[in-house]
Amino acid sequence: MKKYNKLFLILISILLLNCSKSSTDDGGNNNPTPDNQTVDKSANLLATGASSSDILGNANFDNLLIEAAFVEGFRPTAEAMDEFVTFLSERTFKQNISIQYKQLESPDEETLTLQEIADLESENRTVYNDGNTLAIYIYFADAPSDDDDEEEGLVTLGAVYRNTSMVIYEKTIKSLAGRSLTITTADVEIATLNHEFGHLFGLVNLGLTPVNDHEDPEAENHCSVEGCLMRAELQFGGIAGKSHQLDSKDNILVPGCTLSGNSVLKILEHKTSKNMPTVDLDAECILDLQSNGGK
Ligand SMILES: [Zn+2]
Numbered sequence: 001m002k003k004y005n006k007l008f009l010i011l012i013s014i015l016l017l018n019c020s021k022s023s024t025d026d027g028g029n030n031n032p033t034p035d036n037q038t039v040d041k042s043a044n045l046l047a048t049g050a051s052s053s054d055i056l057g058n059a060n061f062d063n064l065l066i067e068a069a070f071v072e073g074f075r076p077t078a079e080a081m082d083e084f085v086t087f088l089s090e091r092t093f094k095q096n097i098s099i100q101y102k103q104l105e106s107p108d109e110e111t112l113t114l115q116e117i118a119d120l121e122s123e124n125r126t127v128y129n130d131g132n133t134l135a136i137y138i139y140f141a142d143a144p145s146d147d148d149d150e151e152e153g154l155v156t157l158g159a160v161y162r163n164t165s166m167v168i169y170e171k172t173i174k175s176l177a178g179r180s181l182t183i184t185t186a187d188v189e190i191a192t193l194n195h196e197f198g199h200l201f202g203l204v205n206l207g208l209t210p211v212n213d214h215e216d217p218e219a220e221n222h223c224s225v226e227g228c229l230m231r232a233e234l235q236f237g238g239i240a241g242k243s244h245q246l247d248s249k250d251n252i253l254v255p256g257c258t259l260s261g262n263s264v265l266k267i268l269e270h271k272t273s274k275n276m277p278t279v280d281l282d283a284e285c286i287l288d289l290q291s292n293g294g295k
């Protein structure tokens with residue numbers, strides 16, 4: 001019976017893969033489908049934080065495959081990606097963590113909305129969960145977030161919008177780092193990647209219930225502990241009070257987090273002047289990860 005079901009699912013998947021090629025839309029009109037359809041993709045289209053235990057532990061997935069899709073000229077630094085992989089191997093039980101780079105053409109947009117980013121993901125993403133490999137997609141954009149307000153000093157460095165999807169505003173990161181004498185592009189990339197990935201881990205209270213309450217009452221889904229990577233100071237974007245989940249009914253994408261440029265710069269400069277290592281998670285956040293299968 002099981003074998004028969006599996007075969008059936010594979011056949012359905014092949015049919016759907018062929019059909020879905022013509023659809024570049026994020027599926028706004030699609031009926032909610034149980035995972036007997038598009039079985040490979042559905043596991044990667046959940047709300048931010050929904051895969052916390054799968055990302056942290058290795059009960060279901062031993063391997064982590066990250067597709068780093070970048071617009072030509074906006075590839076992240078090797079230094080940052082190495083540090084990022086180190087961070088992931090320090091906090092998860094994954095046996096293998098690999099990065100697959102994919103160069104993309106520029107979408108030729110002045111700014112990008114989250115929906116446009118999700119649409120680009122639908123067009124370009126090639127890695128989805130497969131067997132015991134869990135797949136993550138990170139898009140390194142050549143345009144700033146549509147929500148940025150430079151006059152207000154609000155520039156967004158990164159955002160998460162689904163359980164395995166993240167955007168890094170690489171152009172914004174480069175120009176921000178370019179304004180500092182002490183902070184490098186790699187410094188900002190590392191802080192952004194690690195912070196946003198912290199949300200995919202389920203931090204704070206985003207799919208992962210805190211062991212001790214340390215969620216900042218002023219900033220939903222961020223940590224109240226001073227100096228923590230998931231601290232609210234790192235976050236800025238006027239999203240407080242909004243849902244951090246993907247609203248499947250209306251199919252409206254809401255960022256799980258937007259990361260402000262100026263506050264990141266301030267924190268990094270503070271760290272550098274004190275000769276401290278890059279911003280890391282505090283004990284409370286680490287305890288949460290450990291409570292859900294992480295290290
Ligand atoms: Zn955040």
Ligand SMILES: [Zn+2]
Pocket residue numbers: 223224225228229230231281282283284285
């Ligand atoms: Zn924390």
